[in-house]
Amino acid sequence: MAFPVTVLPELTTPVYSVVIDSGVLLKLTRHTSEAFPATVCGLILGLDANSVLQLTHAFPFPPSEGSGASGNDDASAPRSKANVRYQADMIRLLKEVNIEANPVGYYISSYLGGFFNQALVDNLVALQAANPNSIVLVHDVTRSSQSSVSLKAYRLSAQFLATNKSSGGKFSSEAVVKNNLTYVDILEELPVSIKNSHLGTALLHHLDSPTFATKGDPTSFISTSALAPNFDSLDLSIDPYLEKSVEFLLESVDDYYSEQGTFNYFQRQLGREQSKIQQWIQKTRSENTLRERANLPTVSEEDWQKHFKLPTEPSRLDNLLISAQIDQYCKQIEEYSSVVSSKMFAVQNSLDIHN
Amino acid sequence: MSNYGSFLHLSKPASMMTAQASSTPTPLNIIIHPQSLFSILDHTLRRNEGQERVIGTLLGQRSEDGTEIEIRSAFAVPHIESAAQVEIDMEYHKTMYNLYHKANPKEILVGWYATSLELNAFSALIQNFYSSVSDGTYPYPAVHLTMQVDPSSDISIKTYISTNVGVLPDKISESCLFVPVPNELRYAESERSGLELVASAKNNESRETSIISDIANLEKSIEEVISMLDRVSAYVASVQDGTSPGNAAIGKFLLSNLSLAPKIDPDELEKLFNSHLQDILLVVYLSNTIKTQMQLFNSLKRTAVIS
Numbered sequence: 001m002a003f004p005v006t007v008l009p010e011l012t013t014p015v016y017s018v019v020i021d022s023g024v025l026l027k028l029t030r031h032t033s034e035a036f037p038a039t040v041c042g043l044i045l046g047l048d049a050n051s052v053l054q055l056t057h058a059f060p061f062p063p064s065e066g067s068g069a070s071g072n073d074d075a076s077a078p079r080s081k082a083n084v085r086y087q088a089d090m091i092r093l094l095k096e097v098n099i100e101a102n103p104v105g106y107y108i109s110s111y112l113g114g115f116f117n118q119a120l121v122d123n124l125v126a127l128q129a130a131n132p133n134s135i136v137l138v139h140d141v142t143r144s145s146q147s148s149v150s151l152k153a154y155r156l157s158a159q160f161l162a163t164n165k166s167s168g169g170k171f172s173s174e175a176v177v178k179n180n181l182t183y184v185d186i187l188e189e190l191p192v193s194i195k196n197s198h199l200g201t202a203l204l205h206h207l208d209s210p211t212f213a214t215k216g217d218p219t220s221f222i223s224t225s226a227l228a229p230n231f232d233s234l235d236l237s238i239d240p241y242l243e244k245s246v247e248f249l250l251e252s253v254d255d256y257y258s259e260q261g262t263f264n265y266f267q268r269q270l271g272r273e274q275s276k277i278q279q280w281i282q283k284t285r286s287e288n289t290l291r292e293r294a295n296l297p298t299v300s301e302e303d304w305q306k307h308f309k310l311p312t313e314p315s316r317l318d319n320l321l322i323s324a325q326i327d328q329y330c331k332q333i334e335e336y337s338s339v340v341s342s343k344m345f346a347v348q349n350s351l352d353i354h355n
Numbered sequence: 356m357s358n359y360g361s362f363l364h365l366s367k368p369a370s371m372m373t374a375q376a377s378s379t380p381t382p383l384n385i386i387i388h389p390q391s392l393f394s395i396l397d398h399t400l401r402r403n404e405g406q407e408r409v410i411g412t413l414l415g416q417r418s419e420d421g422t423e424i425e426i427r428s429a430f431a432v433p434h435i436e437s438a439a440q441v442e443i444d445m446e447y448h449k450t451m452y453n454l455y456h457k458a459n460p461k462e463i464l465v466g467w468y469a470t471s472l473e474l475n476a477f478s479a480l481i482q483n484f485y486s487s488v489s490d491g492t493y494p495y496p497a498v499h500l501t502m503q504v505d506p507s508s509d510i511s512i513k514t515y516i517s518t519n520v521g522v523l524p525d526k527i528s529e530s531c532l533f534v535p536v537p538n539e540l541r542y543a544e545s546e547r548s549g550l551e552l553v554a555s556a557k558n559n560e561s562r563e564t565s566i567i568s569d570i571a572n573l574e575k576s577i578e579e580v581i582s583m584l585d586r587v588s589a590y591v592a593s594v595q596d597g598t599s600p601g602n603a604a605i606g607k608f609l610l611s612n613l614s615l616a617p618k619i620d621p622d623e624l625e626k627l628f629n630s631h632l633q634d635i636l637l638v639v640y641l642s643n644t645i646k647t648q649m650q651l652f653n654s655l656k657r658t659a660v661i662s
Contacts, residue, residue, distance in 0.1 A: 022553040023393030029549035062457040097431040098401040148572040177660045193565040199396040204557040206510040330642040337639045339569045
């Protein structure tokens with residue numbers, strides 16, 4: 001699936017990887033997991049230098065007022081009026097304490113990786129128009145609480161932006177095919193790494209050192225250190241996760257099917273109109289020969305456009321997004337099951353030895 | 356409700372107010388979330404040239420009885436300090452606090468931090484501002500957190516509250532008694548994975564780490580467990596040899612943990628495992644089928660449009 005990435009003209013210094021400051025990571029994971037199951041978002045600030053995007057600060061957006069009035073409040077959150085004002089205020093203040101006041105994108109929380117939607121694309125289109133190096137960080141709260149942190153950085157691919165531009169946001173089949181856009185490359189993922197400052201490293205060593213007083217029971221042998229190893233990833237409760245994943249997957253397939261229905265309807269409609277036009281052209285043609293004989297002005301065959309209107313093609317974007325979402329769910333299930341099955345076999349073996 | 360039945364309004368005498376204030380429970384324990392420490396360190400790194408210490412506001416929650424204070428986040432407040440005077444941008448503090456409060460309605464002002472262990476007259480001055488009646492934490496005492504961030508020494512964190520015991524009346528605004536309060540680091544279960552990831556970089560020279568996949572994480576965990584088991588069995592073996600002295604407490608602990616291993620009928624287990632495994636395989640099969648179907652459909656559509 002490696003298409004040659006066409007570098008957009010305005011993309012002067014494209015970034016290829018993302019480095020997140022440890023403080024930002026902690027802030028972001030805490031905000032998203034505390035708000036769970038609500039999806040929340042916030043702004044990230046940083047710098048792009050030497051094709052690396054450094055994220056140095058982040059702050060959450062306030063929860064939208066009067067939530068519940070419209071079902072999906074946070075959909076356009078980074079661009080809503082209240083948040084734009086909040087963002088401007090915040091950045092002005094952060095500038096005073098020498099923090100890079102340069103927004104480079106936003107972060108969102110997601111539930112089991114269901115983040116492909118119109119709002120995400122709209123936000124990214126707007127952000128990347130302002131700053132081509134903008135990204136979105138997706139933090140999957142459910143997966144992070146199960147094992148390791150699941151944080152991904154994405155931005156819209158060059159193909160997607162080209163398609164959006166050439167079709168004027170309509171995403172006709174023609175434009176999609178011409179720009180080589182498939183559902184797998186709507187978003188391109190950027191590798192993410194975490195970086196500690198020197199002081200952060202010192203702090204972590206301090207927290208891990210025995211001199212850091214912990215109020216553990218001296219007779220207990222369970223480590224009370226703040227950074228005690230975590231064995232959550234060895235947990236064997238697998239059903240809830242798998243069940244939910246399959247549920248979401250099937251929901252997406254349903255969506256896909258209904259979207260497909262709309263498209264089929266359009267195609268039938270188109271076929272019907274086209275056959276009508278053909279009939280009309282046939283008719284005018286025969287009438288024209290009669291008129292010619294009677295020395296009357298002829299009617300141009302191109303005039304069918306006056307009488308008929310072809311149905312407009314529905315946007316293919318929905319289809320692409322749903323496909324991408326299904327693909328995402330499938331990938332997740334695969335990853336998850338590979339972990340789970342190895343765990344299962346491991347436990348089975350060890351219990352066999354026991355018995 | 357009582358207001359309705361009463362026609363007599365008495366303002367509380369001042370002495371009663373102070374009596375009440377001193378009877379408000381003082382915090383006995385302070386819980387620090389790692390995130391706030393990282394914020395403070397970040398602020399230290401961004402201090403202006405020549406500035407010895409930086410200060411900022413601590414936000415968090417207070418337990419209902421007021422005996423426990425949780426420091427959950429922090430933000431920087433610009434200030435200028437010279438030998439003679441200290442100037443803090445209080446306007447900044449107020450606007451920032453309002454903005455923070457909007458995004459995190461649950462977090463309230465609990466105190467302030469400074470990045471040096473020194474407590475001086477300015478500390479008292481600032482402390483009195485943070486615990487003042489108008490914008491401060493009154494009637495609760497403000498928490499003062501000091502953090503040693505000098506690169507040449509170990510990081511150390513100390514927390515204080517203040518009381519006005521034994522303070523000269525004419526110097527009330529610039530003196531107070533800092534009482535040390537124990538603190539501990541705590542974080543929510545959900546933050547654990549994030550912190551662990553951050554901590555995994557602490558021994559790397561580049562101070563960088565990348566996000567690892569689930570399967571790699573599993574491998575790491577298993578390796579860790581195996582090494583721990585090796586350590587324990589090596590210890591037990593050495594006790595049995597008599598090379599190292601036995602410890603009854605450790606022995607009891609190990610024994611009680613060993614007895615936790617479940618005893619399950621092997622046939623039953625076999626059945627359980629197989630049914631579970633079948634479930635998983637079925638789901639994988641389903642997802643693969645859907646995926647393939649999607650790919651196939653996509654290619655078909657493409658050729659249809661091109662032709």
